[in-house]
Amino acid sequence: MEWETVIGLEVHAQLATKSKIFSGAATAYGAEPNTQACAIDLALPGVLPVLNREVVIMAVKFGLSVGAEVAERSVFARKNYFYPDLPKGYQISQFELPIVKGGSLDILLEDGSIKRVGITRAHLEEDAGKSLHEDFNGMTGLDFNRAGTPLLEIVSEPDLRSAKEAVSYLKTLHTLVRYLEICDGNMQEGSFRCDANVSVRPKGQAALGTRAEIKNVNSFRFVEKAIEYEVQRQIALIERGEKVKQETRLYDSDKNETRPMRSKEEANDYRYFPDPDLLPLCVTSEWVEKIRQTMPELPTQKRVRFEHQYELSAYDASLLAGHKALADYFEAVLKLTPAPAKLVVNWVMGDLAAALNKVNLDISKSPLSPEKMAGLLNRIHDNTLSGKLAKEVFEVLWEGNADTDTIIKERGLEQMTDSSEIEKIIQQIIDKNPTQLAEYQAGKDRLFAFFVGQVMKESRGKANPEQVNALLKEKLKGEMNV
Amino acid sequence: MLHLKTLSEMADDLAEKRYSATELVTHFLNRIQNHDSELNAFITVTKEQALSTAKKADQDRMAGTAHKLAGIPIAQKDIFCTKGIKTTCGSFMLDNFIAPYDATLIERCNQAGLATLGKTNMDEFAMGSSNENSYYGPVRNPWDVTRVPGGSSGGSAAAVAARLAPIATGTDTGGSIRQPAALCNLTGLKPTYGRISRYGMIAYASSLDQGGLFGLSAEDLALVLQITAGFDEKDSTSVDHAVPDYSKTLHDSLQGVRIGIPKEYFTAGLNPQIAHCIHEAIKVYEKLGATIKDISLPHSDLSIPAYYVIAPAECSSNLSRYDGIRYGHRCENPVDLSDLYRRSRAEGFGSEVKRRIMIGTYALSAGYYDAYYLKAQQIRQLIRQDFVEAFKEVDFILGPTTPDTAFKLGEKTNDPISMYLSDIYTISVNLAGLPAISAPAGFSDNLPVGMQLIGSDFSEAKLLNIIHQFQQHTDWHKRMPEGV
Amino acid sequence: MSSISNETVEKIARLSALAIAPEELSMYATQLSNILTLVEQMNTLDTTGIEPMAHPQATNQRLRNDCVTEPDERKELQSLSAFTEAGLYLVNQVIE
Structure with a gap:
């Protein structure tokens, strides 16, 4: 039988605020345990939450970027369950009335076509603390620094049909949230986490199969492997005549397998109800318009503009637009040199990218400023430097502080044109x-x-x-x- | 006999330096030492802090920088977090809890220089109407020590009634200030929801809880409400509404004030002698120029059913934080995580708290939410609408505070439902979020009777005014228990 | 009229993380059933179409500026617990 895979993703993006969603404690990553957990984060008696304005602005920016409806009225509810990393015994999360409803994201498939993936909703909630399983005489250690960190949970429709599509969606979303500067996207640090709802059904069947939820997969590669494993597991089960159980599973990257989460075995009854400590969140259309004015150019908009304005190929344009810092660097160089865009692209995405890659540096931290890059390109453009000599100059530029013209003079590298x-x-x-x-x-x-x-x-x-x-x-x- | 003075008189005396704050505070500390063993009104007495606050008040007064209330003693309900002083909320769960912060109300009292005498006894987590649900034992009513003082703020009420403190704070979720005020012959104010910050006030039912005060008169309450009311950015439900001068309007005439008498508050369950007292009070108001009107609050009978869904639902969630992990009671040698949770909580909470947590959990659980919680919220809406309609015709609503006078200790402990019914006239006010005052209105078999006046949102100044006018023409509020 | 069985008490107690001794089950079952009977007086009224009221105030959530205002108070806060080590709170093993 031929099987069809159905995947929906839930992404938890930590919002890049300075302070927590409901308290004034810091959110910086990597602090000493519990040094960023204040009385509110620790749920001491009598403390109360007050909502961080920036968190709302960031959610609205996301909503606008995916063409969603920003709810004029959204409500924070309590999701009640006992877990040691959850100090209040409930998580404050938007349930029935989320701040962002609907919308979609276009993703690029391997064959070069574009697929539109529906976004069901995006809602605000607080992160939990962390359990550390190093052995403390048989005990678990709890660090609440992360408790109360703002999260935007972005829920996709079950529109994805393969692990590769899922990864493409995730990468596109990852690019988007960094573009919007609402999330640093650091997957190692858990700033961008993904749960995948995976099911299979016989091709052509309309009804969805029973799904399993794979929790917290922390890299694009693991998402792909976890989904692929899970799909095979489910198909094998059904083909053996067994049933897929609706359950939460954990991906083990060492063994490349998923297994049921023991702590989630008991079906939870979360007893959601509106949080009486918080009032309904109102986002007026005037406010939304104000936020719209501050929106940066989005990846798709940038790609289209690059194709037209600089006559770049679709490939070059989408590669550049896919990385905001790279695109910014490219445009900064272009402003400083009369060299054609194609030449700039070749150098920025060629020699510069390779050099950066070698030392594992992001373009935003490039030792070679756009000014210096432009200086080099000027001399290529006016034929002072041949391609070969330019490479030699680039090496020198990369190593030191000199600028192109000085290097040319010192080394007598001008092209002979007489x-x-x-x-x-x-x-x-x-x-x-x-x-x-x-x-x-x-x-x-x-x-x-x-x-x-x-x-x-x-x-x-x-x-x-x-x-x-x-x-x-x-x-x-x-x-x-x- | 400093304890026989009103708070307003104390403020004047301190200003005139007739005696020092240290003398005043010492006098009350001595009274607590001599009389509280019988009443059990205090869980913690903060002698040293009170004396050092008094000393500072005296110094500030010499320097001319003292607030007019500086050095006046106050008793704080043990539900308000106090930095460096144990805050138990009447529970074994918090028997070892010392908050690293002050509740906003405490902070404001401290800023004015009020001297905290101690933390008063209360029903555990403010759940109860008799103060018999305290881990620290029941409080006794100074009018008859075989009877309850009411609850949940029973310790505060007993302390003021026995003149162990001239003023005390309380909280009112379903009547926890007004009912004990009625049972102890005090003036007790439950302000509009959001008038006094809830920050640092340990939550029972967040959408109903409101801090307030017990005193000997409306005039005294006005002075302390002045410093405790007002917006607090730390409480999302605190309302940014101007705080008027509460003392200034106390003397306004009641000519033309319209008072509504809800027929639903005078039904079969009401002690006839209480009904008589209320009718006498109505006559006083008529004499003072008020017009009296019969009104109806048709959904009153559903206030208790709705309350016993909403309050337990919120409490079941609010009390989930007490898990023995970060503070509070942790059971000995838990065998696993589940044991740690379940045994710490079972040992830490008393039976009424457990009952309400379980009822609330049940009402919110899958399949029951609509039938209980949502239904209760709809009824809450209707109850609020009843008041909105009534306030189109009248300025205030007058009735009894409680259906009966103070009952005997132990009389209702095995019958939770009959205990719940003692809040029948007070609960709808919390559901609607309105301000109300209970004030002394007479006696029935030598036990105090309270009348309740309910106002529209943020009408505290007018409420204090109409109580003050009543107190200018009656002396019920001046009566004291024997031996004081 | 709802009546709560011992099994339901056990289930609610588990959801509430409360240990209830077997001999207390029927007491709680009776008491909780009585409370439910009181509560179910609500059913005497048809509330179809009535907007539920979650809060006494009809206002909206106020927002705070994104500023770090809370200093590190770990030492003071952890003095409230006897079960800390290396800055962490300790509990019985959490199994994922």
């Missing part, structure tokens, strides 16, 4: 190589390359190759007539 000088060298080479000249004249055309090589070598690579070609051709022709 015809009489080039002719002089050509003459020397011809004179030095009578045998090759004779053979060439006898019809061995491929020796032309030999002469070019010799001339370039003699000029230490500085001679303009096109000029060398033209002048050499002329000269050799002349020799024949002698």
Whole structure:
């Protein structure tokens, strides 16, 4: 039988605020345990939550970016359950009335086509603390620094049909939240986490199969592997005549398998009800408009603009637009040089990207400023530097503080464009190589390359190759007539 | 006999330096020492802090920088968190809990220089109407020590009634200030929801809880409400509404004031002698120029059913934080995580608290939410609408505070439902979020009778005014238990 | 009229994280049933179409600025618990 995979994703994006969603404690990652957990985060008696304005703005930005409806009225509810990392015994989360409803995200598939993935909702909630399972005499340690960190939970429709599509959706969403500067996207630190609802059904069947929820998979690669494993597991179960159980499963990346979560075995009854400590959140259309004015250009908008404004290929444009810092760098360089966009792209995404990659640096931390990059491109564009010399200059630029013009001067690297000088060298080479000249004249055309090589070598690579070609051709022709 | 003075008189005397704050505070501390063993009104007495506050008040007064209430003693209900002083909420769960912060109300009292004498006894987590649900034992009514003082703020009420403190704070979720005020012959104010910050006030039912005061007169309450009322940015439900000068309007005439008498508050369950007292009070108001009108609050009979869904539902969630992990009672040698939770909570909470947690859990659980919680919220809406309609015709609503006078200790402990019914006239006010005052209105078999006046949102100034006018023409509020 | 069985008490107690001794079950079952009977007086009224009221105030949530205002108070806060080590709160093993 042929099977169809159905995947819906729930992404928890930690919002990049300075303070927590309901308290004034810091949210910085990596602090000493419990040094960023205040009385409110620890749920001491009598303390009360007050909502962080920035969190609302960030959720609205997300809503606008996916063409969703921003609810004028949304409500925080309590999700009640006992768990040691949940200090209040309930999580404050939007339930019936979320702040963002509907919307969609376009993702690029492997075959180059675009698929529109529905977004069901996005709602605000608070993160829980962390259980540390290192052994404290058989006890678990609890760190509540993360408790109360704002989360935007983004829920997709079950529109995804393969692990690869799921990863493409995640990457697109990941790019988007970083573009909006609402989430740092750091998956290792848990800033961008994903739960996947996976089910399979016979191809052509309308009804959905029973789904399993895979929790907290913390890299794109693991999402793909976890889903692939889970799909195979479910198909195998059904083909053996067994049933898929609706349950929460954990992905074990060491063993590359999913297994049921023991703590979630007992079906929970969350007893949601509106949090009486918080009033309904009102986001007026005027406020939404104000926020809209502050929205950055989105990846898709940027891609289209790059294609038109700079006449870039769709490939180049989408690669650049996919990484905001890269796109910003590209445009910064372009503003400083008359060099054509294509040349800039080739250098930024070629030599610069490779160099950055080698030392594992993001473009935003590039040791080579857009000014310096532009300085180099200026000299390529005005033919002062050949491609080969430019690479040499780039190496020097990367290593030190000098600028292109100084390097050229110090090392005497200007391209030789004076015809009489080039002719002089050509003459020397011809004179030095009578045998090759004779053979060439006898019809061995491929020796032309030999002469070019010799001339370039003699000029230490500085001679303009096109000029060398033209002048050499002329000269050799002349020799024949002698 | 400093304890026989009203708070207003004390403020004047301190200003005139007739005696020092240290003398005043010492006098009350001595009274607590001599009389509280019988009443059990205090869980914690904060002698040193009270004396050092008094000393500072005296110094400030010499320097001319003292607030007019500086050095006046106050008793704080043990539901308000006090920095460095144990806050138990009447529960074994918090027997070892010392808050690292002050409740906003405490902070404001401290800023004015009021001297906290101690933390008063209460029904555990404010759940109860007799103060018999305290881990620290029942409080006795100074008018008859075989009877209850009412609850949940029973310790505060007993303390003021026995003149162990001139004023005390309380909280009122379903009547926990007004009912004990009625049973102890005090003036007790439950302000509008959101008038006094809930920050640092340990939550029972968040959408109903409201801090307030017990005193000997409306005039005294006005002075302390002045410093405790007002917006607090730490409480999302605190209302940013101007705080008027509560003392200034106390003397306004009642000419033309319209008072409504709800027929639903005078039904069969009401002690006839209480009904008589209320009718006498109505006559006083008529003499003072008020017009009296019969009104109806048709959904009154559903206030208790709705309350016993909403309050337990909120409490079941509010009390989930008490798990023995970060503070509070933790059971000995738990075998596993589930044992840690279940035994710590079972040992830490008393039976009424457990009952309400379980009822609330049940009402919110899958399949029951609509039938209980949602239904109760709809009834809450109707109850509020009843008042909105009534206030189109009248300015205030007058009736009894309680259906009966103070009952005997132990009389209702085995019958939770009959205990719940003692809040029959007070609960709808919490559901609607309105301000109300209970004030002394007479006696029945030598036990105090309270009348309740209910106002519209933020009408505290007018409420204090009409009580003050009543107190200018009656002396019920001046009567004291024997031996005081 | 609802009546609550011992099994229901056990289930609610589990959801409420309360240990209830077997001999207390029937007492709670009776008491909770009585409370439910009181509560179910609500059913005498048809409330179809009535907007539920979650809160006495008809106002909206106020928002605070995104500022870090809470300093590190770990030492003071952890003095409230006898079960801490290396800055962590300790509990019986959590199994995921």
